[in-house]
Amino acid sequence: MNKYLGKVEMLFHPPGLVYYWIAFILWALIYHAGLRLFFLFKYWSLANELPISEALISFAYGAKFDFVIIGYVVLPFMLISFIPYIGFERSVLTRKILQPVLYFLFAIIFLLSFINVEYFGEFGDHLGVWFYAYLDNFDLVWYTIVESYPVFWYMTGWILISALFIFVSNKLNRFLKREHRSNLVSNLIYPILLLALMIIGIRGGISLAPIDWGLAYHSNYYFANELSLNGVYTLSKNIFEYHDDTSRHNPSKYKFYDNHEALRTVQDLISSPRDSLIEPDRSLKRFTAYPGTDRPAQNVVIIVLESWSATYVGALGGAPPVTPFFDSLAQKSLLFENFFASGLRTNRGLLSILCSFPSLPGRTVMKLYGSAHPFTSIADILKKDGYKSYFIYGGDLNFDNMGGFFRMKGFENFIGIGDFDFSSRLNKWGVPDHITFEKANKIFSEAYPEPFIGVILTLTNHRPFALPDKRFEIFSPDVKYYDHLNAFYYSDWALGHYFKLAQREKYFSNTIFVLVADHGQVLRHPKEIIKNYKIASLINCPGREDIIPGRIKTVCGQADLLPTILGLLGKPVTHESWGRDILALDPSDSGFTFINKDNTYGWIEGSHLLLEKIDVKTQLFQFDGDLYCSDDISESYPQLVQSMQRKGRSILQLEVEMVHDIQLKRQ
Numbered sequence: 001m002n003k004y005l006g007k008v009e010m011l012f013h014p015p016g017l018v019y020y021w022i023a024f025i026l027w028a029l030i031y032h033a034g035l036r037l038f039f040l041f042k043y044w045s046l047a048n049e050l051p052i053s054e055a056l057i058s059f060a061y062g063a064k065f066d067f068v069i070i071g072y073v074v075l076p077f078m079l080i081s082f083i084p085y086i087g088f089e090r091s092v093l094t095r096k097i098l099q100p101v102l103y104f105l106f107a108i109i110f111l112l113s114f115i116n117v118e119y120f121g122e123f124g125d126h127l128g129v130w131f132y133a134y135l136d137n138f139d140l141v142w143y144t145i146v147e148s149y150p151v152f153w154y155m156t157g158w159i160l161i162s163a164l165f166i167f168v169s170n171k172l173n174r175f176l177k178r179e180h181r182s183n184l185v186s187n188l189i190y191p192i193l194l195l196a197l198m199i200i201g202i203r204g205g206i207s208l209a210p211i212d213w214g215l216a217y218h219s220n221y222y223f224a225n226e227l228s229l230n231g232v233y234t235l236s237k238n239i240f241e242y243h244d245d246t247s248r249h250n251p252s253k254y255k256f257y258d259n260h261e262a263l264r265t266v267q268d269l270i271s272s273p274r275d276s277l278i279e280p281d282r283s284l285k286r287f288t289a290y291p292g293t294d295r296p297a298q299n300v301v302i303i304v305l306e307s308w309s310a311t312y313v314g315a316l317g318g319a320p321p322v323t324p325f326f327d328s329l330a331q332k333s334l335l336f337e338n339f340f341a342s343g344l345r346t347n348r349g350l351l352s353i354l355c356s357f358p359s360l361p362g363r364t365v366m367k368l369y370g371s372a373h374p375f376t377s378i379a380d381i382l383k384k385d386g387y388k389s390y391f392i393y394g395g396d397l398n399f400d401n402m403g404g405f406f407r408m409k410g411f412e413n414f415i416g417i418g419d420f421d422f423s424s425r426l427n428k429w430g431v432p433d434h435i436t437f438e439k440a441n442k443i444f445s446e447a448y449p450e451p452f453i454g455v456i457l458t459l460t461n462h463r464p465f466a467l468p469d470k471r472f473e474i475f476s477p478d479v480k481y482y483d484h485l486n487a488f489y490y491s492d493w494a495l496g497h498y499f500k501l502a503q504r505e506k507y508f509s510n511t512i513f514v515l516v517a518d519h520g521q522v523l524r525h526p527k528e529i530i531k532n533y534k535i536a537s538l539i540n541c542p543g544r545e546d547i548i549p550g551r552i553k554t555v556c557g558q559a560d561l562l563p564t565i566l567g568l569l570g571k572p573v574t575h576e577s578w579g580r581d582i583l584a585l586d587p588s589d590s591g592f593t594f595i596n597k598d599n600t601y602g603w604i605e606g607s608h609l610l611l612e613k614i615d616v617k618t619q620l621f622q623f624d625g626d627l628y629c630s631d632d633i634s635e636s637y638p639q640l641v642q643s644m645q646r647k648g649r650s651i652l653q654l655e656v657e658m659v660h661d662i663q664l665k666r667q
Contacts, residue, residue, distance in 0.1 A: 014190040015089070015190060015191070016089060016175045016176050017081060017082065017087065017088055017089050017175070017176060017191070018190045018191065018194055019175040020088070020172055020173070020175040020176055021074070021078055021081070021194060022194070023172045023175060024074070024169060024172055025067075025070055025071075025074065027165075027168060027169065027172070028066075028070045028074075028106065028165075029063060029066055029067065029070065031106075031110075031161075031165055032062075032063075032066035032069075032070070032113075032230070033059060033062070033063065033066070034161075035110070035113045036059060036062050036066075036227065036230075038117065039116075039117055039120075039227065040055070040227060042117050042121075043120070043121070043223065046222070046223040046226075047223045047227070049221070050221050050223055050224055050227075051221075054219055054221050054224045055224065055227065057218065057219070057224070058218075058219070058224045058225075058227040058228045059227075059228075061215065061216055061218055061228035062216075062227065062228045062229070062230060064201075064204050064205075064211060064215070065211070065213075065215075065216065065228065065229060065230035065233045066230055066233075067201045067202070067204075068201070068202055068204065068211060068230075068233055069109060069230060069232050069233055069236070071198050071199075071201050071202035072202060072236075073102070073105050073106065073109070074102070074198070075195075075198055075202070077098055077101075077102050078194070078195070078198065079195070080094070080098065081094075081098075082191045088176055089176050095173070095176075099169075099170075103162075103165070103166045103169060106162075106165060107158075107162040107165075107166075109232050110158055110161055110162055110165070111158050112127065112231060112232045112235065113230075113231060113232060114154050114157070114158055115127065115231070116231025116232070116235075117231075118149055118154075119231065120226070120231070121522070122522060123344060123522055124344075124522040124532065125234075125597070125598075126226070126229050126230075126231040126234040126235075127231040127232065127234050127235035127238075128234055128235060128238045128598060139428070140396070140399065140428055140429065143427070143428040143429075143464075144428075144429070144462075144463050144464055147427070147463070147464030147466070148463040148464045148465075212237075212615075213229060213233070213234060213237060215228075216228035216229045217613065217616045217617055220632070253614065254361070254614070254649075254652050254653045254656045254657075255653060256649040256650070256652075256653050257646075257649070257650065257653060259653075259657060260281070261650075262649075262650040262653045262654045262657075263281075263282075263283075263654055265646060265647065265650035266284065266578075266650050266651055266654050267280070267284060269592075269647060269650075269651075270284065270577070270578065270579060270580050271286065272288070272580065272581065272584060274288050274289045274290065274584070275287070275288050275289075276289070278574065283374060283576060283658070284374070284576050284577070284578060285574070285575075285576045286574070286575065286576070287572070287573070287574050288563070288566065288567075288572065288573050288574075288575065288581075289572050290566070290567065290569075290570050290571055290572050290573065291570065292570065292571055292572060293570040293571065295570070296510065297385060297386070297387070297451040297569075298451070298510055298511060298512055298543075298568075298569060299444070299448070299451055299452050299453070299454070299507055299510060299511040299512070300378070300382070300387075300452075300453045300454070300511070300512050300514065300565055300569075301440075301444065301453075301454045301455075301456065301511055301512070301513050301514070302353065302354070302378075302453075302454070302455045302456070302514045302516070302561075302565075303456045303458070303495070303498075303513065303514065303515045303516070304346075304349065304350065304353060304455065304456065304457045304458065304516060304517070304518050305458055305461070305491065305495070305515060305516065305517045305518065305536065306346070306457070306458045306459050306460070306461045306462050306491070306517075306518055307461045307462060307484075307488075307517065307518070307519065307520070307521050308461065308488075308491070308516075308517030308518075308520075308535055308536040309517065309520035309521040309531075309532070309534070309535055309536070310339075310520070310531075310534040310535055310536055311520070311521065311531060311534075312485065312488055313326060313327070313536045314326075314327040315327040315330040315331075315335060315536075316335075316337065316534075316536060320475075320485065322485050322488045322489040322492060323488070323489075323492040323536075324492065324496075325492050325493065325495055325496030325499070326492050326495060326515070326536065326538075329499070329515075329538065329540060330538055331549065332540065332542075332549050333538040333539060333540040333541075333549055334538060334539040334540075334541075334547065334549065334550060334552055334583070335537075335538045335549075335550070335551050335552065336537045336538065336552050336554075336556060336582075337551050337552060337553050338534070338553060338554065338555045338556065338591070339516075339534065339535055339536070339537040339556055339557065339558075340533045340534055340535065340555070340556070340557045340558075340593045340595055340604060341517065341518070341519040341520050341533050341534075341535045341557070341558060341595070342358050342359040342557055342558050342559060342593075342594065342595055342596065343359035343519060343595065343596060343597060344519050344520065344522065344532070344533075344597060345364070345518075345519060346400065346457075346518040346519065347364040347366050347367070347400045347402075348360075348364060348519065348596075349516075349517070349518035349519045349558055350366070350400075350402070350406075350457070350518065351364065351365060351366060351375075352557070352558035352559045352561075353516055353518075353558045353561055353562070354377050354378055354379070354406070354409075354455065354562070355373075355375040355376065355377045355378070355409065355562070356375060356559045356560075356561070356562035356563060356575075356576075356577035356578050356579045357374070357375040357559065357578055357655070358559055358578055358594050358596060358651060358655055359594075359595065359596040359597070360596070360655055360656065360659060361596060361598050361599060361652075361656065362598060364400070365659060366400055366401050366402065366405040367400065367401045367405075368659070371659045371660070372658060372659055372660065373409070373659075374576065374655070374658035374659065375576050375577070375578065376409075376410075376575055376576045377406065377409035377410050377411070378453055378562050378565065379406070379409065379410035379411045379412070379453055380409060380410030381562075381566070381573060381574075381575055382451075382453050382569075383410055383412075385451070385571065386450070386451060387451045387452055387453050388412060388413065388447055388450055388451070388452040388453075389410065389411045389412045389413060389452065389453045389454075389455075390411070390412075390413045390414075390415070390440075390443055390444075390447070390452060390453070390454040390455065391403075391406055391411045391413070391414050391415070391455045391457075392414075392415040392436060392439065392440045392443065392454065392455065392456045392457070393415065393416055393417075393430070393436070393456075393457040393459070394416075394417060394420065394430040394431040394432070394433065394435060394436035394439075394457075394458075394459055395416065395417050395429050395430030395431075395457075395459050396416060396417050396430065397414055397416035397417075402457075403416065411455075413443075415439060415440075415443065417430045417431065419439070420435060420436075420439065426460070426466050426467075426468055427464070427466045429459055429462065429466075430459055432460050432467075432468040432490075432494070433458045433459065433460045433461075433490070433491055433494035433495075434468070434493075434494040434497045434498070436456065436458065436459075437456065437494055437495070437497060437498035437501070438497075438498075438501065440454065440456045440498070441498060441501045441502055441505065444502075444505070444507050444511075445505045445506070445507060447507070448505070448506055448507035448510075449506070449507075456498075457518070458491060458494070458495075460487055460490060460491055460494070461484070461487045461488050461490075461491040462487075464483075465483040465484055465486065465487035466487075467486060467487060467490050468490070469490075472486055472487075472489055472490040472493065473486050474486060474489055475489075484521070495515070503542075508542060508543075509542050509543035510543050511542070511543070512539065512540075512541050512544075512565065512568055512569075513539070513540040513541070513542075514537075514538075514539050514540075514561060514565060515536070515537060515538050515539075515540070516535070516536070516537040516558065516561060517535035517536050517537065519533075519535065520532050520533050520534060520535050529595075529602060529609060529611060529621075529623075530604075530609060530623045533595050533602070537558075537561070539564070539565075539568070541568065544568075547568070552582065552583075554582055554585060554589065554590065554591035555590060555591035555592055555593055555604055555605065555606065556579075556580075556582045556591050556593055557579070557593030557594065557595070557604075558579075559577070559578045559579035559593070559594070560579035560580050560581075560582050560593070561579070562575070562577050562579065563575065563577040563579050563580055563581045564579075564580075564581050564582045564583055566581070567581035567583055567584050568583070578651070578655075590605065590606040590607075591605070591606070592604060592605040592606075592647070594648060594651045594652075596652065599613060599614050599615075600612065600613045600614070601614075601648050601649075601651075601652050602648070603644045603645070603647055603648030604623075605644055605647075607622055607623060607624035608620060608621065608622055608623070608640065608644065609621045609622075609623050610641060610644040610645060610648060612645065612648065612649075618634060618641060618645060619632040619634055620632065620633050620634035620637060620640065620641050620644070621633065
């Protein structure tokens with residue numbers, strides 16, 4: 001009897017290795033909870049209205065995502081550790097080889113978690129496609145990080161927390177040395193049970209579908225949802241989807257309507273009475289019958305202003321105002337009061353400004369080799385009328401594949417960092433804006449009287465916000481975002497410097513000047529969608545008496561600039577724009593625009609913003625006087641939601657399908 005009871009007792013004593021892994025996983029979960037707590041304190045200003053109960057729920061949801069990462073890292077080591085004779089309990093050598101590797105992987109996870117904290121403040125999202133999209137320019141990215149963030153303190157903290165994790169983890173080895181009365185049954189049952197629980201945890205439960213990032217969006221409190229997510233999880237998910245054979249742009253993911261229905265919806269949105277569709281069953285290509293003009297061909301200069309958010313532009317009500325020259329120029333120009341960026345990166349803005357193509361989920365088209373291009377650049381369009389084209393940038397033209405892409409799209413002449421004296425370089429990013437403007441003015445003066453399209457891309461208003469002269473340091477370090485504000489002020493000064501030079505040249509009075517930001521700035525307030533995407537833009541026509549300066553209240557965006565420029569030039573033209581000529585709209589048209597950031601798109605129409613996270617939730621906000629978009633009114637206006645959703649989804653679906661060259665079925 002005693003012998004029988006002893007065997008039964010052994011069944012309820014798991015092997016020490018099971019205790020070891022349970023303790024290790026719990027320790028790793030506690031550590032991740034600590035990292036989440038650090039994230040919470042870092043962005044306490046976003047959580048000040050968050051109830052404690054919601055925060056606790058966020059930590060509970062977050063533990064699920066943490067377990068996914070922990071599980072994937074631990075599982076291979078766990079499997080090896082249970083192998084007879086060479087497992088952790090029997091072989092000290094195996095432990096000495098594998099445990100340091102395991103600790104190293106967790107140290108990398110901790111480092112990525114720290115990176116995620118600053119990444120969220122910069123981009124308003126957790127680690128994703130943008131994190132590794134720029135690894136081909138690692139030296140430039142590393143320089144920016146070192147110059148802009150407290151790298152020393154983060155690295156010190158990372159080393160300390162990694163050392164503490166390793167120290168405590170090593171103490172857990174005592175479970176491997178404990179005496180264990182076992183038999184074959186217990187040595188099989190408990191490891192199998194543990195592995196089964198690991199797989200369930202990695203899947204996020206026992207439901208049919210495995211865990212996905214949408215689970216984090218459980219609350220009506222914005223920050224509660226962001227607090228739930230794990231940056232390493234979102235990065236891993238992005239990488240997996242990015243290199244899956246369906247790619248990040250997965251057309252089936254954005255399939256909402258019949259292909260032809262989506263095409264017709266977009267055609268109806270952007271077509272004007274002057275337009276004749278050339279391929280009505282296939283594309284947006286159209287002929288616009290402008291009446292023509294006897295005026296000599298006008299030059300076009302597009303100045304793309306780095307990070308010129310409307311937040312600090314005085315003419316747009318920004319505070320503190322740091323753009324005195326832009327504000328004065330606005331009084332003599334067409335100023336767009338409700339102008340929005342298509343995305344939050346330069347590669348999105350350039351594509352929308354120069355090719356009138358909206359922001360695409362995932363990787364920018366500029367870096368997608370072999371993709372279809374359902375758009376035509378302004379250089380290609382004007383080349384038919386004898387225009388020369390120039391793309392001028394004080395930095396590296398290979399960054400974001402700018403040079404190669406726009407050369408392919410019809411631009412002929414490129415000026416980059418190698419065309420400036422080495423002594424004029426401000427930092428690793430390139431030369432300061434005023435030097436770039438001086439070079440551009442010289443090139444344009446020499447090009448005249450032949451018509452030209454010139455693009456100037458500025459760069460100084462970008463981290464690390466280095467300045468060429470201390471006289472531009474008008475804000476002291478005790479002012480919030482002082483470095484950004486000083487760089488913004490300098491960028492405006494450089495713009496004024498260019499106009500002073502250009503006014504002395506013959507080309508000036510025969511040129512249409514278009515000033516537009518490449519994107520806005522998150523500035524650690526990711527939920528302020530309108531504020532983050534609203535940017536500065538104006539059109540100045542110094543030699544055109546028919547263009548009366550004024551403020552345009554119509555909602556519009558970067559994709560509208562190309563057709564608007566074509567309208568100002570006034571000649572019949574064939575193009576494939578995804579926007580509209582804003583100056584030709586009926587006065588009753590309140591306007592609209594499409595914004596996108598990976599899996600989330602926004603449709604702005606009049607004073608409403610529809611925001612949809614695909615497969616997660618759809619929200620409607622009235623932003624007139626509510627830049628924070630805090631009140632979701634979607635339940636009160638179901639018909640408006642349906643109408644705006646149809647428009648936004650149609651553009652999203654169509655751009656993805658066309659880039660993937662999915663043939664539209666003829667009817």
